[in-house]
Amino acid sequence: MRNGTCAIIFVLLLFSVSAYSPAAEMIQLTALNSMERIGQNQEPYGTAAVEIKAARNEVESFQVVVAATKENISVVEVEVSDLAGQGGSKIVKDNVRLFREEYVRVRMSSPRAELPPGLYADPLVPFINPETGKPIEPLNESSERWGEPVKTSGYDMYAVPFDVFKGQNQALWVDVHVPKDAPAGTYSGVLTVRARGGISEQIDVTVTVWDFTLSDGPTHRNHFGSFGNVARSFNVEQGSERFKQIEMRYCRAMAEHRINPPIPDYLLPEVNGDGSLNIVPERHEALKEFITGFYVTDFEIPRTRFARLPGSTLRPDYKTISEADREKAQRYYRDFYKYLKDNGWEKGAYVYMLDEPNLRGNYEQVLVLGQIVHEAVPQLKCLVVEQTYLQDPSWPDIDPAVDIWCPLWSFLDRKTMSTL
Numbered sequence: 523m524r525n526g527t528c529a530i531i532f533v534l535l536l537f538s539v540s541a542y543s544p545a546a547e548m549i550q551l552t553a554l555n556s557m558e559r560i561g562q563n564q565e566p567y568g569t570a571a572v573e574i575k576a577a578r579n580e581v582e583s584f585q586v587v588v589a590a591t592k593e594n595i596s597v598v599e600v601e602v603s604d605l606a607g608q609g610g611s612k613i614v615k616d617n618v619r620l621f622r623e624e625y626v627r628v629r630m631s632s633p634r635a636e637l638p639p640g641l642y643a644d645p646l647v648p649f650i651n652p653e654t655g656k657p658i659e660p661l662n663e664s665s666e667r668w669g670e671p672v673k674t675s676g677y678d679m680y681a682v683p684f685d686v687f688k689g690q691n692q693a694l695w696v697d698v699h700v701p702k703d704a705p706a707g708t709y710s711g712v713l714t715v716r717a718r719g720g721i722s723e724q725i726d727v728t729v730t731v732w733d734f735t736l737s738d739g740p741t742h743r744n745h746f747g748s749f750g751n752v753a754r755s756f757n758v759e760q761g762s763e764r765f766k767q768i769e770m771r772y773c774r775a776m777a778e779h780r781i782n783p784p785i786p787d788y789l790l791p792e793v794n795g796d797g798s799l800n801i802v803p804e805r806h807e808a809l810k811e812f813i814t815g816f817y818v819t820d821f822e823i824p825r826t827r828f829a830r831l832p833g834s835t836l837r838p839d840y841k842t843i844s845e846a847d848r849e850k851a852q853r854y855y856r857d858f859y860k861y862l863k864d865n866g867w868e869k870g871a872y873v874y875m876l877d878e879p880n881l882r883g884n885y886e887q888v889l890v891l892g893q894i895v896h897e898a899v900p901q902l903k904c905l906v907v908e909q910t911y912l913q914d915p916s917w918p919d920i921d922p923a924v925d926i927w928c929p930l931w932s933f934l935d936r937k938t939m940s941t942l
Contacts, residue, residue, distance in 0.1 A: 547591065547592060548591060548593060548595055549588060549595060549715055549717060549721060549723040550566055550587075550589040550590075550591045550723075551586055551587065551588060551589075551715060551723050551724070552567060552569060552570065552586070552587045552589070553568050553570070553571060553572040553585065553586055553725060554567075554568045554569075554584070554586075556583040556585065556695075559643055559693075560585075560643070560691055560693055561640070562625050562643075563641075563689065563690055563691075566587050566691055567587075568585075568587055570725070571725060571726040571727070572713070573728045573730075574698065574728075574729055575729070575730040575731075576700045576729065576730075576731060577700065577731070577732045577734050577735060577736045578701065578702050578703075578704050578732075578734065578735040579700065579738065580736050581699045581700075581778065581779060582729070583695060583698070584696050584727075585623075585693050585696070586693070586696065586713055586725060587691050587692070587693050588691065588693075589686070589690070590687060590688050591688075592688065593688050594685060594686070594688050595685070595686050595718075596683055596717055596718045597682060597683060597684050597685075597686065597715055597716070597717045598716055598717060598718055599714075599715075599716040600649065600681075600694060600714070600715050600716075601615075601713070601716075602620065602711060602714075602727065603712050603713075604711055605618075605698075605709035605710060605711040605727065605729055606711060607705065607708065607709040607731075608705075608707050608708070609705070611704065611709075613698070613700060613701065613704060613709050613729065613731075615711075617699045618697065618698050618699075619648065619649075619696070619697040619699075620648070620650075620681070620694065621647055621648050621649065621681065621694065621695040621697075622647045622649070622681040622682070622684060622694060622695075623643035623644070623646060623694065624643070624645040624646075625641040625642065625643050625644075626644050626645065627639075627640070628640060628642050643693050645679075646695050647679050647680065647681050648681060649681040658676075659675065660676050660683070661674070661676045661677055662674070662675050662676045696713070698729060700729070700731055704731050706733035707731060708730050708731075709728070709729045709731065710726065710727065710728050711726075711727045712724045712725065712726055713725050736780075738817050739777075739780065739817025739818075739819055740781060740782050740817065740819055741780065743870070744781060744820065745784075745820065745822065745874065745905075746776070746781060746782075746784070748784045749768075749769045749772050749773075749784065752765060752768050752769055761788070766788065769786055774816065777815075777816035780817075782818060782819055783816050783818065784822070785809070785813075785821065785822070786812075787824075788805070789805055789809040789812055790805070790809070790824070791858070791861060792805075793826075793827070793854060796850055797826065797849070797850030797852070797853035797854040798853055798857050799854070799857040799858060801861065810865070813867065820872065821862060821867050821868075821870045821871045821872075822872060822874055823855065823858050823859070823862075823871055823902070825873060825874070825875070825891070826850070826855065828843075828847040828848075828851040828854065829847065829890070829891055843890070843894075851898070852894060852897060852898035855873070855895055855899050856898050859871060859899045868901075871903065872902070872903040872904065872905050872925070872926060873891075873895050873904050873905065875888055875895075875904050875905060875923070875924075876888055876906050876908075877907045878908060878930075879906065879908055879913075879920075882914065882916075882917045885913075885918050886918060888906055888924070889918060889920055891904070891923070892904045892920070892924065896923070903925040904923060904924055904925050905924070905926040906920065906923075906926075906927065906928070908920070908927065908928070909927075909929040909930065909934075909935060909938075910929060910935055910938040910939050910942060911935050927942065
């Protein structure tokens with residue numbers, strides 16, 4: 523009897539040892555919302571599970587912090603399961619996108635910033651290559667024999683594998699797209715992190731789907747500039763087919779997140795020497811497809827080249843625009859507005875006249891450009907990025923020329939805004 527008892531105790535001890543895995547404690551997972559940012563060397567914090575809420579046809583995001591608590595770890599895989607709801611409904615994992623947050627060095631802090639220079643998570647590196655639909659392979663350089671040409675494959679920036687050193691964090695960004703037909707309710711699943719050595723850890727993910735559906739496009743007007751700098755960043759020629767492909771991917775990403783994408787120049791009508799437009803059928807059809815497919819709500823009419831900005835070598839004195847060029851400029855705006863109206867796009871049309879006019883001459887230029895536009899098309903809106911009060915009391919009032927004010931947040935002024 524005594525021997526039998528010892529055998530049972532031994533078996534229980536063996537089972538408890540096999541069930542306990544000290545390796546699991548090497549990874550700590552915590553959840554953050556999409557508005558937080560954690561430092562690489564910061565003490566890990568967050569909740570023990572992910573809980574987000576979203577409407578149908580909405581993309582909601584969260585973060586998972588991977589912290590190495592005991593020793594260095596090398597993560598080789600991150601996976602999110604299907605999110606199961608009631609009655610067999612589910613949000614399949616194809617609706618979930620994973621990104622690794624890259625830490626970049628900020629060497630100089632902004633004048634009003636509360637945080638010092640240091641490493642901050644900013645770029646999102648996708649786990650799946652948006653061009654190929656496959657995982658992004660790490661950079662690899664090799665040659666078959668010594669002295670032979672080196673063959674390069676993969677990319678310098680990739681999502682996995684990644685190392686997390688003891689006492690450090692690696693944040694992951696997760697986008698969850700709720701399908702239009704998802705029944706309202708609660709959906710549950712797990713996010714799993716696997717590291718070398720058979721180490722893995724999970725964190726629960728819960729998504730509450732509200733019983734209403736968002737529209738496909740943006741619900742407010744917005745402008746985020748263009749992608750002219752893409753050429754330099756990607757080392758491609760501006761206007762080349764490769765440039766257009768990259769530009770279109772940026773536009774698609776903006777549209778997916780309900781941000782109005784800028785319209786590429788090559789989709790717009792050609793401008794004749796007299797200011798009139800030449801409607802190229804192929805361009806027009808591509809523009810219609812772009813506006814419909816990306817839910818474009820705002821249409822920026824590019825500034826005419828017949829009324830140059832100050833500092834132009836062709837026309838340094840913007841206040842002395844010739845009558846001929848003034849006529850061309852107004853013909854351009856009239857034709858462009860008619861083109862938009864004929865296609866039902868005129869309600870979102872505007873002219874971006876100037877960005878942050880910080881000189882008296884800039885204020886004078888706004889008045890000149892605004893007059894040209896409003897004389898040509900009174901209903902066409904003019905936009906200026908400037909506060910609603912004069913930067914200098916001695917400067918001219920530009921209110922008659924401006925229809926859309928875009929002040930910086932720190933320069934919002936309720937008193938002058940109420941009088942517009």
